Amino acid sequence: MTRMISKIATLGFLAAVAALAASPASAQATLDTVKKRGKVLCGVSPSSAGYSFADDKGVRKGFDSDVCRAISSAVFGAPDKVEFVPLNTNIRFQALQSGEIDVLSRQTTLTFSRDNSLGLDFGPVVFYDGQGLMVNAKLGVKSASELSQAAICLLPGTTTLQNLEDFFKPRGIKYESVVFEDNNEWRNAFFSGRCDVITSDRSDLASVRAVANDPKQFVILPETISKEPLAPVVRQNDSNWKDIVSWSVNALIAAEEYGITQANVDEKLQSKEPEIQRMLGVSGDLGKMLNLDNKWAYNIIKQNGNYGEFFERNLGESTRLGLTRGPNQLWTKGGLLYSPPFR
């Protein structure tokens, strides 16, 4: 109830802000606003293991939060000039549209209609995810095509429901969908057998399985029924700010590719490679083109690490989520991560 009310209240409030505010988005100048304010307002998940959550000391941890810090490093030369704004899925776009936040880094799937009807622009993909299906191993199901008449538990808020229909309808498979607003109810309904199948992004299913009494009791089916490229989002019509966000992410990926880590970035300043020199601001003036300090990329890596370090720290096999790199591997190692060149 309170969540419902607060959601509606927030929406109402944002609508009022959108109506009354002088004009948050006539902003060719998000960068100026951010610099004047002295911090980046970054929209994140309220609580999502591995992506964005507050630890026992109240510090935001997670992959998405680290992307926010990287942007802060690029703009201010310090990773802590971020104010995290926890947003649920229903109000995240409105918060960005109305200028409540500067950038949304919140497990948000890049889709055509979102890119073209919301007045928003997406940065580069930071995580390639896909919707999967998990079942009880006892059922002996080997493939999603066997799921005729099954009951499927899912969460609203994303395109999960639509993906399910896009996948099953052409195959003539009928099913019962049970949609839960609350994560706990959703998981419990699955564990207690109300639903035969639980569906979400594969990374999310991994964390559901991690909290089961006996994780081995559940299997994730091989099919990935949708593409879920997660990317940061900014407002349209401010290409400078979009470039800053995009190239901050690209710098993370390129740094991993060139072997630049948080630990060795200072040595790499002596590198003879012209591309590394340009990126780290030893030569050229790439930073100035972004209206940033020439050391912007150096600061990102020195203060936060590269993409690989982000992944291992928050999502990797040593963490509770225990994800493998999969498609989120460099293109040179058979993955999809590919940064355009720094020149």
Next chain:
Amino acid sequence: MAAPSSNPLRLLNDLRVRAVLYQVVAVALVVGIGLYLFGNVSRKLAEQNIATGFAYLDRPAGFVISQSFIAYDSSNSYARALLVGILNTVFVSIFAVLLSTVLGLVVGIARLSRNPMLSLLAKLYVEALRNVPLLLYLFLWYALIVAVFPPVREAWQPIPEVFVSNGGLIVPSLRWSPAHSGVLLAALAGVVLAFVVAGRLRRHRVATGIERRAWPIVLAASLLPPLLAALLLQPDLVVNWPEKGRFRITGGLQVTPEFTALLVGLGLSASAGIAEIVRAGILSVGRGQWEASRSVGLRDGQTMRLVVLPQALRVIVPPLTSSYLSTFKNSSLAIAIGYPDLVMVSNTTMNQTGQAIEGIAIFMLVYLGMSITISLFMNWYNARVALVER
């Protein structure tokens, strides 16, 4: 005598003119602010290239809904999906209101019982239900249903072909066709007809004083329309038997656990409030009324039914209206336990289209419209039972 309106400003001295003027100014102000906000939102949204308007309602929804009273599949429009949500909301609310009224009436009367055990039980019931938030009860009922009943594959069969599991209650049903709907409508018409006939007979009895046996005529009036419809339309009597599949049981009439939990949660919680309203109503009828009806030889049940409750209704109906309204609005908590009501369908729609302002506007308008309908009906009923001054 000079015309009072020779100087327009002097009109302001007239109290009635001033009263009207204040109202005109107030309305103009509210409408003006509304128009300004609306214009501003539209302009800003357009400036930011954000899609606006209700054109999206015609686009295919692309998602399935687990419970629907009208034909619906994912290729239908968003508008139809919303209609399915609205019907689900209305359906569960009507049943919850009926349940809460019956339970509330029984418990309210039981609280006033001279049997201490019964009145204590009723008191416990009321206090337990109205002192815990409804949302927690919904979680409780849902968790109980899902945890206590076995999974579908091990469903209980208390009677052959009736399945009870945490996937819901499944009973055999008739294969529904338009002919069946026709008979159902005729049956409703029969009920209305029976009421009309009963009213006429009563008036006739009061006017002439001649006592005639009324019930055969009333019964005939209620049965005639459905029988006629059945003869004319000849619906097929094909039974839709439940069938066990690999995962689910298909066919038959299925009552989902989400619906049951919501119905029980809403109905029980509201019944506690209604019990108190009924108790207050009965207590408001003076002792003299009881004593008087006993002295003319009425039994306790008759006294309650014929003398006390009709008078208590005057006190009961206004707060009862509020209780019905909250039940209706509280049905939006459905979203917590997976019942596909209006709010859930709206949320999915908003997430897929990104048009949240329109989505919120639609569901607020629907709730407002339906709440006003309930209020109007209850006000009409209240006027009927109100004290008629002679």
